[in-house]
Amino acid sequence: MRSTSPRKRGMKAVIKHILMVLASLVMIYPLLWMLVSSLRPNDLIFREPGILLTTLEFNNYVQGWNALSHPFSHFLMNSAIVVFGSILANLVSCSMAAYAFARLDFKFKKPMFALMLLTIMLPVHVVIIPQYILFSNLGWVNTFLPLIVPKMLATDAFFIFLMIQFIRGIPKDLDEAARIDGAGHIRIFLQVILPLMVPALATTTIFTFMWTWNDLFSQLIFLTSPDMYTVPLALSAFIDSTGESNWGGMFAMSIVSILPLFLIFLFGQRFLIKGMATTGIK
Amino acid sequence: MSVVSELQQLRKAPKGERRKHKDNKPGHLFLLPWTLGLFGITLFPMAASLYLAFTDYNLLQTPEWIGMENITRMIGDDRLHNSIQVTFTYVFVGVPIQLAVSLAIAMLLDRGMRALPFYRSVFYLPSMLGSSVAIAVLWRQIFGHSGLINQVLEMVGIEGRGWVSSPDTALSTLIILHVWTFGAPMVIFLAGLRQIPDMYYEAASIDGASRFKQFFAITIPLLTPIIFFNLVLQLIGAFQNFTQAFVVSGGSGGPADSTLFYTLYLYQQGFNRFDMGYASAMAWLLVLIISAITVINFWLSKYWVHYDD
Numbered sequence: 001m002r003s004t005s006p007r008k009r010g011m012k013a014v015i016k017h018i019l020m021v022l023a024s025l026v027m028i029y030p031l032l033w034m035l036v037s038s039l040r041p042n043d044l045i046f047r048e049p050g051i052l053l054t055t056l057e058f059n060n061y062v063q064g065w066n067a068l069s070h071p072f073s074h075f076l077m078n079s080a081i082v083v084f085g086s087i088l089a090n091l092v093s094c095s096m097a098a099y100a101f102a103r104l105d106f107k108f109k110k111p112m113f114a115l116m117l118l119t120i121m122l123p124v125h126v127v128i129i130p131q132y133i134l135f136s137n138l139g140w141v142n143t144f145l146p147l148i149v150p151k152m153l154a155t156d157a158f159f160i161f162l163m164i165q166f167i168r169g170i171p172k173d174l175d176e177a178a179r180i181d182g183a184g185h186i187r188i189f190l191q192v193i194l195p196l197m198v199p200a201l202a203t204t205t206i207f208t209f210m211w212t213w214n215d216l217f218s219q220l221i222f223l224t225s226p227d228m229y230t231v232p233l234a235l236s237a238f239i240d241s242t243g244e245s246n247w248g249g250m251f252a253m254s255i256v257s258i259l260p261l262f263l264i265f266l267f268g269q270r271f272l273i274k275g276m277a278t279t280g281i282k
Numbered sequence: 283m284s285v286v287s288e289l290q291q292l293r294k295a296p297k298g299e300r301r302k303h304k305d306n307k308p309g310h311l312f313l314l315p316w317t318l319g320l321f322g323i324t325l326f327p328m329a330a331s332l333y334l335a336f337t338d339y340n341l342l343q344t345p346e347w348i349g350m351e352n353i354t355r356m357i358g359d360d361r362l363h364n365s366i367q368v369t370f371t372y373v374f375v376g377v378p379i380q381l382a383v384s385l386a387i388a389m390l391l392d393r394g395m396r397a398l399p400f401y402r403s404v405f406y407l408p409s410m411l412g413s414s415v416a417i418a419v420l421w422r423q424i425f426g427h428s429g430l431i432n433q434v435l436e437m438v439g440i441e442g443r444g445w446v447s448s449p450d451t452a453l454s455t456l457i458i459l460h461v462w463t464f465g466a467p468m469v470i471f472l473a474g475l476r477q478i479p480d481m482y483y484e485a486a487s488i489d490g491a492s493r494f495k496q497f498f499a500i501t502i503p504l505l506t507p508i509i510f511f512n513l514v515l516q517l518i519g520a521f522q523n524f525t526q527a528f529v530v531s532g533g534s535g536g537p538a539d540s541t542l543f544y545t546l547y548l549y550q551q552g553f554n555r556f557d558m559g560y561a562s563a564m565a566w567l568l569v570l571i572i573s574a575i576t577v578i579n580f581w582l583s584k585y586w587v588h589y590d591d
Binding site: 013016017019020023024027028030031033034045046047048049092093096097099100101104105106107109110112113114115116117118119120121122123124125126127128129130131132133134136150152153154155157158160161184185186189210213214216217220221231232235236238239240244247250251254255257258261262265269272273 | 285288289292303304305306308309310312313314315316317318319320322323324326327328330331334341387390391396397401402403404405406407408410411413414415416417419420422423424426428430433434437462469518521522524525528529532533545548549552553558561562564565566568569572576
């Protein structure tokens, strides 16, 4: 219905694409530059704004990998444990809570639901100090427990909300049918709802991965011994120990640290963007 | 459907009549982990931190009740005032710019765009990596003395400066980093734009409304719930930012406290100096500030957010 001629419209599309390509370049240039710099000798990083590789230097990776008290694989392993534990904890506890909120009818449901929504917006700072005192009294500081146990208790309420939204979209007839066949709530949850909410579980997995992998604040607080350092802590210790002198090694390990995120992004994009768009947080 | 609209609905909903609840037992059973968490990891610690806010406590001795002393100390603490100013600048400059950029790009990407998934991914990627230490490390270099920005400036003959090491510009570099991660709100805007029926625009263009007019008469009003949603969440999120300031300033909030975010100062008080009482008082002030801004936001929303019903 628009009055522009096809040719004019074609021109417009071309201009739009040129603009978008330029904007895209601006967006990812810093990332490309970091990648390229990690493959350059240190002195070139300081005078080469371009992203053309003339030499291929893997020394930064070798040297960065071994620059701290442990090889970098040690920190990757620690992060993997925290991330894996957090994902498992979130999947189990949040899906249970979501089933209750979405499908069951019980006393105090409304106030509990309201509290759950409010905790999504609660700044972590108001609980972190007493939590630290509690966990330090339990002897849990410098273990991974303070990072995983709260998630076992469904404190990442955002995922409960995400799953509730999803369960509400599953036809109720399905549970009714199972009910008539004599299934109890545990069986309905495990055999009807859970298999159908795989996309929501995938979204939870991806977001938990991202947020836990990147989370500096609570890891900084609960993990103080280099033995227990995770990737964010190791990178930030890297700066402290080598200062501005070793950008090559730092970039190399930065690339290593975001590689898992990047892979998750590639494989999980569909879920990520859908999960964001439908429930939209962060 | 968002947390925000859900909360609004809950407020609007009529009081439920007294009746029998049929799933009491399984309901509370399925909610058991969450209930334990609510009390053990959230409500009890909140009460404890409220108590600690009125004490002097360094982890080693028992907390000593000092009444309002932490609060009077906060009133006289120049570094605290400075950290509030830094955080407010970051939030109230960074968030609006970020939202404007994300809406603009979402509009460009919306209708009849080829290669949309490609662009969407490219624009989303930074917001996914943005809160990582790796990106903060990168920023520290890019805006450093011999960093990328200065290398480019040198090519066009402008003498650079140490952007992150100068108190005048350090905070701006973090605001730029925040704006750069606009992908998350952009995706939400894109979803919102998809909800607007094409026929509105068709009808408007038959009536001879210009693109400009269509934008202000159709797009913006229909998008206000999404704008509001993004605004609320981005504000809450931006107030709690920590990683970038910590890494870029090496944990100090420098130069000259110019990047001393509120959360960073709270961390320093609580976990460097183990001044747990003062840090708890600070935590509560943060909650009050965030709640106040959220409540004001909801209140103002009556005047500019349009819902269909």
